[in-house]
Amino acid sequence: MPGKRDGTRRKGREGRVGPAAAAGGVLNAVVIFGTSEARKIVDRLESAGVRTWVAVASEAGLVAPNAERVVQAAPERAWWESWLAGQDIRVLVDASHPSGSALSEAACEACEAKGIPLLRFYRPEVNLPQNPLIHAVADIKEAAAVAAALGDTIFLTTGSGALDVFLAQPAVKGKRVVVRVLPQARFISRCQELGVLPRDIVGLQGPFSVRFNQAIFAAYGAQVVVTREGGRSSGTLSKIKAALNLRVPVVIIRRPADTRFKPEQICCTPRQVVEKVLAASHA
Structure with a gap:
């Protein structure tokens, strides 16, 4: 992938066997990084035996996630289509900021075109204090x-x-x-x-x-x-x-309304993400 750095790192987890691997074959997923919960999502997916890629938007992000496979992605559909063509990704988890980004939009468009299931992680909204300021x-x-x-x-x-x-x-x-x-x-x-x-x-x-x-x-x-x-x-x-x-x-x-995702695609906790990723592997 020209112009983007592949920051793959391996930390000796290859021998870990979880539900996904035990079910037969290795399930590959990609998580778009952008929230603190994304770290937990990646750790839980790896613990469940899901081989997880982390997509970040900048070079700073390459050292942020605690993951084995990290790639600096481009906010372009063509880049995502090219990268996905070289991976056996079965599901994409958008764990970017609730306000969204050009990167996540491009990734979702590419996945939809290829028929790759999508999940969206959303933090619960902030209960704003009642204050005239x-x-x-x-x-x-x-x-x-x-x-x-x-x-x-x-x-x-x-x-x-x-x-x-x-x-x-x-x-x-x-x-x-x-x-x-x-x-x-x-x-x-x-x-x-x-x-x-x-x-x-x-x-x-x-x-x-x-x-x-x-x-x-x-x-x-x-x-x-x-x-x-x-x-x-x-x-x-x-x-x-x-x-x-x-x-x-x-x-x-305010958080913008996102009409790309159906209610069943939305997750509010890392645990929900893992459950739906594993369910997608059996779909």
Whole structure:
């Protein structure tokens, strides 16, 4: 796969025999990484005898998962079709962030075209506190408009993916936008290309505690914080609590509706994922 690094690692698990192997043959699955629960999903699948590939979006992700087989994937359907052609993948588990990504969309399209079963792991949604400082919005454009009305220094914690859309909104012109992204050259360069000043680029990798978030928000003089609803076990609540402790309003982008998956394809726990993967092997 040109242009992408195959980070395969082996840790002596090849002799492990689980339900999938015991049932006859080896079941191959691929998990799209992007949540902390993805680690548990991979470990449980391997324990059940499922040979599991982990697909990550960046070079940083190559060292993050505790897995034997890790591949840096491209957010392109053609790349996925090419990679899948060389693997005997029987099921794909999308365990990426609840807001989704171009990578997961491309992977799902390729799998659907090849008739490979899909499962989607979703964290339970965050129960937002009742507070007048919390403003829930539908998308990044609305987030920009609402945030601009709430303060002149906007601390954006949604990464660089939709940064161009956020900065293009007329309401944020003249506002100071501080952006927190992963400390990788391509993400920092992306911010600079879009006109974010070096002083306003915060290159850090979480997870972050309430105390840490509070210190960062205060240090940059945040007058409003923008985040996504990432699920109960994500860093969403930490950011909300930190902002509220500072009496700073929070704009939260709601989880988008995903019509690609039927109810029977959705899992809310790592255990459910394993059960459905094993069931798919007998389908």
